[in-house]
Amino acid sequence: MVKPVSAEFQDFVLELETATPGTFAKICGITSRGISRQTNLQSSSTPRDCEDESLPLEVKKSVESSEVSMTATGTWASQSHEMMLDWWYSGAKKNVRLYHANAAVGDTEYETGGAYLTSLGNEVEKGQAVTASIEIQFDGVPTRTAKVEAP
Template identity: 30%
Template sequence: MAKPTTQRWTKLSIWPGDGASPEDFTSKVCGLTSKGISFSASTSDSNVPDCDNPDAPSWTERVAQALSSTVSGSGVMAEETFAFWRDWFLSGAPKNVRIVLGLTAPGYFAGSYLLTSFELTGNQGDGKVQVSLQLQSDGPVSWTTGAP
């Protein structure tokens, strides 16, 4: 078996847009030591009977009704980005975001996201203020191949 090609965690980055026209996407996530993107689908289920053998158990068939994406990150709270995150959360407004994956053939997911969770914590053990963020998609998310 051949060894797979892997990438460092720094090849995954979150780039919120600035809302200008044309929009500028610059990384505002300094300090995050963990980040991720996940996708989910809500479905509806139907039990479909066997017409030739109605006594047989039916098979469940599913239809995707809605798709959603969640972006998360956590790490140390970089003072340089505090006002950005605070203002975005307090606005309640969506922002265009790119989630860049710097693979051998790079690309990015893009969509409108709401900052739905902005958590600050601190403890004596590590002595630093920590941040935890969660973004929820607000509409479709697309994939673009190529550099952002």
């Protein structure tokens, strides 16, 4: 029997490009993250049978576009406070990368691309730490980079 190899929390990492181009850092305090890859379809109703127009039309689908977004929640950490507020208030596109730390050689290790911080929320209850929730939407589809064998 072959047991499956599963990714764990530390193997699925959201990172933002720092002020040094090409250098990425984790968002401190994030304890939950997810990615959504969505295909948007167009529908066209077409005749099923040209000789019998009484039959219902059939619906054909085609891919119109693809989009990728990420959500994350966690503790609002001081180390990332200004970076996240600056990003949201600027409305700027930043390079974001999702790191698949347990990728096998030849599989996707990074999904990288320009993205917008479309939602930034905070909540707190008396006696608890401030929490954060964010949504990031990629501008286009991220570039996939395969893991190469270590030297």
